[in-house]
Amino acid sequence: MGDVMVQLRILPESVDVNLKDLRVAITASIEKLCTINEVKEEEIGFGLSALLFSVIVPDEEGKIDSVENAISSVKNVSQVDTRDVTLI
Template sequence: MAQVLVIVRVLPEDVETPLDELRKRIAGALPEGYELKMWDEEPIAFGLKALRLAIIMPEQTEGGTETLENLISQVQGVSQVEVEYVNRLS
């Protein structure tokens, strides 16, 4: 089965949210077949930083990236989720 690389930008609820803990909670919430491959922090403004996550997921997922977006948005400490990039891996 083919896989898809999804780059997701995650905004925390506030400046005080520890991004490393948030990343770990998101990684722990991913279902089987999904894998967090890489991540980094992106400065936004006034001390707020976003998480940029590279996640591998199955291509044949019903609903496409919507399932992933909904899953991440339900993690405690997440304010907003935005898919920045999607690419099929061969």
């Protein structure tokens, strides 16, 4: 078994959420579960932006779910979507 790269899109609860603070909180919640490869911001529209996290996790059952659950439990996170999973 190898590793997989997972691209996640995280939506904040509102346009008032500070994305830099949210990025720090998410990073702290998942840094022991995976390796963070890249973080970007994506404009959605009407002032709302999403965070795009690219993370590397072991190719084992439940690993992606544990990362998603950790992110979902962070304050001011509205939604977590897995956009892509690639074996590396």
